[in-house]
Structures are given as C-alpha cells and as structure tokens.
Amino acid sequence: MAIKILTDSTSYIEESLREILDIRVVSLNVEFEDITFKETEIDNESFYKMMDKKGIPKSSQPSIADLYDEMERVVKQGDDLICIFLSSDMSGAYSTAHLAKNMILENYPNANIEIIDSRSNCMQLGFATIVAAREAKEDKSLEQVKEVAENNTKKSRFLFIPANLEYLQKGGRIGKANAIIGDLLKIIPILTVENGVTTVFKKVRTKGKAVLTIVKQVLKDIEALGLGEIVVHHINCIDEAKNVVKQIKEFVDVDIKIQDIGPVIGLHVGPGAIGIAYYTKEDIR
DSSP states (O other): OOEEEEEEGGGOOOHHHHHHHTEEEEOOEEEOSSOEEEGGGSOHHHHHHHHHHHOOOEEEOOOHHHHHHHHHHHHHTTOEEEEEESOTTTOSHHHHHHHHHHHHHHHOTTOOEEEEEOSSOHHHHHHHHHHHHHHHHTTOOHHHHHHHHHHHHHHEEEEEEOSSSHHHHHTTSSOHHHHHHHHHTTOEEEEEEETTEEEEEEEESSHHHHHHHHHHHHHHHHHHHOOSEEEEEESSOHHHHHHHHHHHHTTOOOOOEEEEOOHHHHHHHOTTOEEEEEEOSSOOO
C-alpha cells in the first residue's frame, strides 16, 4: 500500500517533476462562449493567442466525475490518497472533492482519502503538493504526509504583479471605476494570497518599482526565515522573469526555477503578469 497525491491543474508544477514524484492532476476548465476545454488540453501560447481573439473566458471547477475517476484509480489499487486543491474561496474544487470522496466511500468503504484546502494557487499550492509527494515517497504515514502539506502552507508566500488592471476588472476582481483610476494614476497593485483570497500587498506607481518591492520582500523573508524553494512565475514575459531571477541571485545564491502560469489563473491577471512563489524554513504566518 502506498500514498498517492492528487492536485489540480492550477498548481502549475512542471511536468518532469510531477512524473518523478508521481503527482496526479485533475484539470479545471476554461469556457469561451463557443468552446469549453480542460486547462491541460491547451498550451499556454495557444491559449493567450485565443484570448486575444475571443476575449476573456470564464473558468470552472473540475467535474465531480473527473474527481471521482481520479480517486477511484487510486483506491482500486488499495492505495491511500491525499488531495491538495486550490483555495476553496477561489473554486468549488475542494467542496466537490468532498462529494466525490463520499461517493467513493459508498463503493469502497475501506478507502483512506484526505482532502486539503491549500488556501492558495499556483506554486504556493504546488509547493504544498511537492513536499507531500516527497514525504509519500519516503513511506511516511498518511497523517505525516498530510501534516507536512498543511505545515508548508504556513511557510509559503505568493507575490504577483499584473501588467495592468484590465483583466482584474473584467474578471470582477476590482470595480471598473477603480480600474480606470488606477490606470490613470499608473498604479500597479502588488497582490498576494492570504486566508485563501487574493488581496493587495502594496500599491506602487510603476511595474519596475513593483518588481523591486517583491524582490526586497523575498530577500527579507529569506534572511529572517531561511529558504525552502522558490519559483518565479510569469505569463508571456520570460525575459522579465529572467531579470527577476538575476536580481535575487545578486544577493543570495539559490536555485530559482521559472514557471509560466496557465489559463485558469492567467485569465484573471493577463499576459505580462509576473510573480514569485516560495516557502521558508520557518513559519511566515
């Protein structure tokens, strides 16, 4: 009997690492007016080109059938399962997973399934998933693996910068008036995820200042709390991402991966967004 890990597609863990750690993924969906598809069924470049032509789509949670199927594949083999999903305040995936679990238990009464609300998304969710998968590979107990994942959420932070306020406004994250005023004043919000919701970390006047601000915060956290792992996220701005990596490496010699953000999160912040996700050795919160 082994412990398997299931997450959702908004974790954006690189495919090679998912394969090494045997991390399973259930996909959220993207809905344009004339077409609906799973986030995992399209590459990022094609999606953002499609969004340029068709406008901003909507996103939706995984179907209960998809969640049930993924869970059943694991329990049929006699393995235990830990599911780690994006914040329940951002999607219904967490609550629907509980419904799927109850259906599984009706047919497989001895199944052991734990479901964790990461209270975040992107690689902040990804890191909780990764550390859990590593523990599972070390033959730790179900409770031990669950505890490691939950503890990681106390050590992680995700700071990100939209290129402008257009996508936040169209996605309902801010009001139209605030978007207009913000664009006129050239205000760039630095966003973060706290208590499961996207909130404003700070407001500055230019994207350059915003990048400098998040880099300083990362370095401050590393100095005070140590560093576990770190990823620079971007949407169609790889050169900016490389520059952020360079800025951090000027002060600390750490391994920094670059990972692009997919459609479901990308449709809310838009191309040109950039961010940093990381976790520390000691608790941030």
